Amino acid sequence: MIKRVFIWLFFLAAAVLVGQQLLKGTGYLLLVLPDGQTSIEMSFWTALVLLVSSWWVAAWLLHFLGWLAHPLRGLKNHHLRFKNQRALKLTVKGLVELAQGRWRRARKLLSKSAKDSGAPLINYLAAAQAAHYEGRNADVEAFLKQAESSTPSAGIAVDFLQARIQLDQGHYEQALATLVRLHEKVPCHPVVLRQLRDVHLALADWKPLIQLLPDLRRHQIGSQEEINQLERQIYLRRLDELLKDVRLSDNFIAVKNLWDGLPAKMKLEDDLVLAWLKVLVKQKEFGLAEQLLNQSLKGAWSAKLVEQYGLLPKEAEPKRRLLEAEQWLKERPNDSVLLHALARISQQQALWGKALEYYQASYQLEVKDQLCAEMSQLYFSLGEEVQGQFYQKLALQGLQRQLPALPLPLKK
Numbered sequence: 001m002i003k004r005v006f007i008w009l010f011f012l013a014a015a016v017l018v019g020q021q022l023l024k025g026t027g028y029l030l031l032v033l034p035d036g037q038t039s040i041e042m043s044f045w046t047a048l049v050l051l052v053s054s055w056w057v058a059a060w061l062l063h064f065l066g067w068l069a070h071p072l073r074g075l076k077n078h079h080l081r082f083k084n085q086r087a088l089k090l091t092v093k094g095l096v097e098l099a100q101g102r103w104r105r106a107r108k109l110l111s112k113s114a115k116d117s118g119a120p121l122i123n124y125l126a127a128a129q130a131a132h133y134e135g136r137n138a139d140v141e142a143f144l145k146q147a148e149s150s151t152p153s154a155g156i157a158v159d160f161l162q163a164r165i166q167l168d169q170g171h172y173e174q175a176l177a178t179l180v181r182l183h184e185k186v187p188c189h190p191v192v193l194r195q196l197r198d199v200h201l202a203l204a205d206w207k208p209l210i211q212l213l214p215d216l217r218r219h220q221i222g223s224q225e226e227i228n229q230l231e232r233q234i235y236l237r238r239l240d241e242l243l244k245d246v247r248l249s250d251n252f253i254a255v256k257n258l259w260d261g262l263p264a265k266m267k268l269e270d271d272l273v274l275a276w277l278k279v280l281v282k283q284k285e286f287g288l289a290e291q292l293l294n295q296s297l298k299g300a301w302s303a304k305l306v307e308q309y310g311l312l313p314k315e316a317e318p319k320r321r322l323l324e325a326e327q328w329l330k331e332r333p334n335d336s337v338l339l340h341a342l343a344r345i346s347q348q349q350a351l352w353g354k355a356l357e358y359y360q361a362s363y364q365l366e367v368k369d370q371l372c373a374e375m376s377q378l379y380f381s382l383g384e385e386v387q388g389q390f391y392q393k394l395a396l397q398g399l400q401r402q403l404p405a406l407p408l409p410l411k412k
Contacts, residue, residue, distance in 0.1 A: 087116035091123055098126055103134040111143070114150075121151040125161050132165045140165060156185055163195060172202050193221050197230075206238035232269055235262060239275040255279050268296065270304045277308060286316035294324065303337045310341025318348040336365035344374070352382060369398030 094109030107130040114123035124147035131139035148158045159182045166175035176199045182192045193215055200209045213234065217227055235258070242255045259267075259276045266272055273296050280289040293309050296302070306328075309321065322345045325338065332338055343358035359375045372395040379388035 083116045084118060087113040088118070091117055094123070094130075095126060098130050101133075103130045106130040107134060107136075107139070114146070121147050121154050121157065124150060125157065128161060128165070132168065137169075156182065159185075160191075167195065167199070172199050175199050176203065176205075187215070188219060190219055190221060193219055197221060204237065204241075206234050206241055209234045210238065231263075231266065232271070235266055236271055236275060239272065239279075243275065243279060252279065252283055268299055270302050273305060274308065281313065284315070286313060290316050290321060297328075301332075306335070306337045306341050310344035314348045318345050321345050322349065334365060336362045336368075339365065340368075340371055347378065352378065367394070367398075369395050369402075372398065 090109050090113035094106050094113065097106035097109060107127050110123045110127035110130065114120045114127065117123050124143045128140050128143035128147065131137075131143060144158055144162055148155060159178055163175050163178040163182060166172075166178060175195070179192060179196050179199060182189070183196060186192060193212070196212060197209070197216060200206075200212065213227075213231055216222070216230070221227070222230070238258060239255065242251055242258065255276070256279075262272065273292065277289055277292055280286075280292065289312060290309075293305055293312075296305050297309070309325065312318075312321065322342065325342050325345060329335070329338055329342065339358050339362035343355045343362060346352075346355035346358060355378065356375070359371065359378070363371055363375065372391045376388045376391035376395055379385075379391060
C-alpha cells in the first residue's frame, strides 16, 4: 500500500514538472547533419514524442522479426500454458477426490495430470497414497519410484510417505529400514523419532530403543512421565530378554553391563532391582545380592525388597542379615513385611522360638495366606499339631476365597 502511494506521488510530481515546462514555452531542438548544410529544427515536445514512438516501433519490429524467424513458438507456448492449466485443474480435482475417499478416481486423475503438472512430485505422492488406500501395492511402488525420478532432491519426502504406508500395512521390518535411512538424513525430526520408537516397540527391539532414549528425551517425544515410563519398560524388557539364558557367562556379563549402565534413578526402581537380584541369586552371587538390597533399602524403603531380603537363600549370611533387619525394626516396629522377613531369616538359623515370635507379631498386624501356611508348617515340624492345624485351616480358607465361583455338584 505504501509502495503504491509513493509511485502515484512520483507520477504526480513528474506531471507537475512537465506542466511547468509547458507553461514556460515549447522550446526547440536543432539537429545539424555532418555535412554542415542540412539541419532539422522542431519543438522539444515533438522530438520527445517522436523518440518514444520510434522506440515503440523498433520494439514491435524486433518482436515481429522474432515471430517470422519462429512462427510456431507462440502457438507452442500457448499450448504449453493450456496443458499446464488443464493439469493443475486435474491435480486439484484429484486431491479433492483423495480427501473425500474416492481412491480409484483420485489415483487416475493424479497420475494422468502428473506429466504436465508443474510439480509432478505432489501428483505421484498423492497417487501413491490413493493406490495404498485402494490396496494396489504394485502401483504404490511404481508411483514412489516415479516421484523419486521426477524430483531427485525430494528423497526425504518419498521416504516419509513410504514409511507411513509400510507402517499402515504392518510391514515393520521394512518400515524400520526406511526410518533408519530417514533418521540418518534428518536425525532431529520429531515424526521420525516417534515412528522409530513405535516400530522398535512393535518389534520388541529393546537394545536400539536404549540407544534412542537420549534423542527421545532431548526432543521431548512425549511428556516427561511418558518418557520415564517408556524408559522403565525398555530396561525391564531388555533385562527379561537377557535373563532367558542367563546361565551363559557372556550373557551374565551383558546383564551386568546393562545394570552398570542404568541411569541412577532407574537403579531405584523396584522392578529393575528385583530383576537384577534374580540374576545375582541365580549366579550364586549372594554377597552382591545382599549388598544390592541393603543399598536399595537405604535409598528408598520398599516392601517388595524387604520381602526379598527375607527370601535370600541360607548361603546369604542369615546371621548378618538378621542383625541388619533387627536394626531396621527399631525404626519400623509395626512393619508386618519386615517382621515376616525376620521370621524367615530366624528360621534359616534354626531359631525356632524367635521365628515364631516374629511370625506371630506379623500375623497380629496383617493376616496373609502365605504367612499362615509358613506358620502352620513350622508348628507341625515342632510337633504342635493343634497350632499347626489352626493356621493350616486359615491358609486354606484364604486359598478358597481366591478360587473362582464355579458351580459344584450337590451333595447326595
